[in-house]
Structures are given as structure tokens and as C-alpha cells.
Amino acid sequence: MIRYETADAVATVTLDRPEAMNSLTAETKQELLAALRRTAEDRAVRAVLLTGSGRAFCAGQDLREHAANLEAGRGLADTVRAHYNPIVELITTMAKPVVAAVNGVAAGAGASLAFACDLRVASEKAKFALAFAGIGLAPDTGASWTLQRLVGPGRAAELMLLGEPLDAARALELGLVTRVVPPGEVLKSAQELAVRLAQGPTLAYAATKRALAYAATHSLPDALALEAELQDECVATRDHLDATRAFLAKEVPVFNAE
Ligand code: T3D
Incomplete structure (x- = not known):
């Protein structure tokens, strides 16, 4: 569910469940956390690239698994504390830069993951959706902390309360992403940025x-x-x-x- 590759002192961590828009099951989150720990601990890795395979970056919590948990009365499986919180703490405190290559839609906790990274390169086809309110949830995975620092408290409130998706051009305008490139170039462009950072101080x-x-x-x-x-x-x-x-x-x- 997670691919891990290293080259040029950059570790590329790819969410690899394209059939479910790289949404996050408990197992995916455990694997993602393990992969991020590996990047943090490996001194040969000097920058990290986080991306998704297929047409999505990450659609957030896997709602099929989530619904099954709710139906079975396991709704409070504590995935926020057990998985989402350590993932976002690791990305934000890691002693090396983390770049998100936002290849497609980033929704819910998937958007939060992108916001937690230090820099974001987005495809022209990328979309950010603060999808939490749409299913009766409040933001998690650090979005309440990161988003308002990126776009200001007023815009963050608007994006979270209304949940309307933001296209890549608007995200660039708001300063939510560093650069927007054609879809076929997003990984290459983000990799170039990550390699540049990996060669930096x-x-x-x-x-x-x-x-x-x-x-x-x-x-x-x-x-x-x-x-x-x-x-x-x-x-x-x-x-x-x-x-x-x-x-x-x-x-x-x-x-x-x-
Ligand atoms: O305790 C806790 O666990 C709480 C934690 C919560 C953290 C969260 O992340 S809450 C937010 C969860 N995410 C969402 O609410 C987003 C749901 N998805 C969407 O809004 C849309 O699918 C997208 C905006 C991401 C993409 O829209 P679109 O039109 O491009 O694609 P689609 O047709 O809606 O989806 C394509 C397929 O992916 C579809 O499956 P199908 O019908 O082809 O078999 C759809 O069900 C599936 N999919 C999309 N998002 C998810 C998903 N499957 C499972 N979980 C998803 N999050």
C-alpha cells in the first residue's frame, strides 16, 4: 500500500491504493507511519517526497473501512491518536524537508497530509477538499494548525466550514502550493525540488x-x-x-x- 524508494538522497514515499484513491485504511496508515519513521531515521536520506499513485494524491480516511467500523460499533477505533497524529507530528518535526507532489485530489486527511509537508508542488489537475464537514466531522491530521498558517484564519475557516474544493490555480493564488505544473510533470518537478533540497544545508x-x-x-x-x-x-x-x-x-x- 506504500511504496518506498530512495535515489539521490531523496526517499520517495508513494501511497499506492489507486483503486480507492489512496484513501487510508488502518493498515495503510501503519505502513505510512513506518515508512516515514524510516525516512526520519535514515541519515542518508536528506529530503522526502510524498505522493500518490493514479489520479488521486489521497482521499483521506477510507470511508468503506470507516463505515464498517461504525456499523460494528468500532467507530472510535482511536485512529486519530494512533495514526494520524503521529504521522503529522513526524512530517512536521522531521529534521529534513518534506515535499508533497500533489498529483491529484487531496481530500480530508489527505489534504491535511499535504498541508503538513514543507512544500507542495501540484498538478494542474490537483484539487484540495476539506471534506470533513461534508461527513459531519471536524478537521484532523493537523489541518486546524497547518491550514490557517498557510492561508490565514479567515480563509481556513471558509475552506473548512464550506468544504468546497479548491482547484490548483486558486491554491497557488492563496499560497497553499509552491508551484503548479502540467499533470505529467508533477512528480519530476517535485523530485527536482526534493533533490535540490537534499543537496542543501x-x-x-x-x-x-x-x-x-x-x-x-x-x-x-x-x-x-x-x-x-x-x-x-x-x-x-x-x-x-x-x-x-x-x-x-x-x-x-x-x-x-x-
Ligand atoms: O476516526 C476517524 O477515522 C475519522 C478520521 C477522518 C479523516 C478523514 O479523512 S475524513 C474525510 C474522508 N474523505 C472524504 O470524505 C472524501 C470522500 N471522497 C470524495 O469526496 C470524492 O471521492 C473525491 C473528492 C475525493 C474525488 O471525487 P471524484 O468525483 O473525482 O471521484 P469519486 O467518483 O467520488 O470516487 C472514485 C472512487 O473512489 C469511488 O469508488 P467507486 O464508486 O468507483 O467504487 C469512491 O467511492 C472512492 N473513494 C473516494 N474517496 C474515498 C473512496 N473510497 C473510500 N474512502 C474514500 N475516502
Whole structure:
């Protein structure tokens, strides 16, 4: 249900249930969590690409499995705490950039997964649907936290309450995606971006992710204090020394995540 491939220091994690629009069963979520843990732990992986096979990125919770659970009185299988929360925590706190290649529709928790990534490249055919309210649910998988940071609280409320799908052009306009490309180019374009990030200053990227997440919920004095701490760590890296020397020598810097 999940494909895992590595090349050029990029791990590509592909949701692979195209017949069900890559919707998420309990088993898929367990496999996704395991794949993401592997990307986080593997020091040879310096950027991650998350995508879906077929015409969808991910249609969120598998509603067939969900309905069966509800009918059997297993509705509160605690999948949010057991699966969705650790998945989104892992993506957002991973010490390396995560890029979503949004190849098609991203709905419900599938949209949330894309929002949790650091950057999103979307196909012209991609759509984002905050489908939660449509089936009487509130947002999960971090969408209440991520979406308003991407588009502002007013737009986030509108998207979540009305649940109307957003096409790729509008998503770009709102700043929800980094770039929109023709359908046949989305994976290639996102891969190029991921490879570029994998060749970048991995330790500084990790610090950048930490600083951004922290600043989102802390005061300016607190954010300044963490920035200073993280900058001390970055200044002490070999990559910083080498890149500074490269700048003065008018050379292209090479980062080794050291
Ligand atoms: O405790 C908990 O578990 C709560 C957690 C909740 C997290 C969530 O993610 S809630 C939100 C769940 N997702 C949705 O509500 C989205 C449902 N799907 C749709 O709204 C639409 O299918 C799409 C907008 C994604 C795509 O529309 P469209 O017109 O392109 O395709 P379609 O014809 O609706 O769907 C194609 C097939 O995929 C169809 O199957 P069929 O009839 O060809 O056999 C459809 O049933 C299936 N499919 C689509 N989404 C899901 C799904 N099957 C299972 N689960 C889905 N989420």
C-alpha cells in the first residue's frame, strides 16, 4: 500500500491504493507511519517526497473501512491518536524537508497530509477538499494548525466550514502550493525540488523547521531566544564553515550534513 524508494538522497514515499484513491485504511496508515519513521531515521536520506499513485494524491480516511467500523460499533477505533497524529507530528518535526507532489485530489486527511509537508508542488489537475464537514466531522491530521498558517484564519475557516474544493490555480493564488505544473510533470518537478533540497544545508533546514514551528506558537522574545540557540548550532557546523569559505572563494558550496 506504500511504496518506498530512495535515489539521490531523496526517499520517495508513494501511497499506492489507486483503486480507492489512496484513501487510508488502518493498515495503510501503519505502513505510512513506518515508512516515514524510516525516512526520519535514515541519515542518508536528506529530503522526502510524498505522493500518490493514479489520479488521486489521497482521499483521506477510507470511508468503506470507516463505515464498517461504525456499523460494528468500532467507530472510535482511536485512529486519530494512533495514526494520524503521529504521522503529522513526524512530517512536521522531521529534521529534513518534506515535499508533497500533489498529483491529484487531496481530500480530508489527505489534504491535511499535504498541508503538513514543507512544500507542495501540484498538478494542474490537483484539487484540495476539506471534506470533513461534508461527513459531519471536524478537521484532523493537523489541518486546524497547518491550514490557517498557510492561508490565514479567515480563509481556513471558509475552506473548512464550506468544504468546497479548491482547484490548483486558486491554491497557488492563496499560497497553499509552491508551484503548479502540467499533470505529467508533477512528480519530476517535485523530485527536482526534493533533490535540490537534499543537496542543501540539511542541518540548517532542520533548524529552520524548528524555528518556524516554534515561532508559530510563541512570543517574539521566545522566538528570538530560540533563533539565537539554533544559530549557535548552525554556526558550529562544518557545512557553515565550508559554505562561508566557498562564498569567499566564489565557489558553489557543497553541503554534507555535517
Ligand atoms: O476516526 C476517524 O477515522 C475519522 C478520521 C477522518 C479523516 C478523514 O479523512 S475524513 C474525510 C474522508 N474523505 C472524504 O470524505 C472524501 C470522500 N471522497 C470524495 O469526496 C470524492 O471521492 C473525491 C473528492 C475525493 C474525488 O471525487 P471524484 O468525483 O473525482 O471521484 P469519486 O467518483 O467520488 O470516487 C472514485 C472512487 O473512489 C469511488 O469508488 P467507486 O464508486 O468507483 O467504487 C469512491 O467511492 C472512492 N473513494 C473516494 N474517496 C474515498 C473512496 N473510497 C473510500 N474512502 C474514500 N475516502
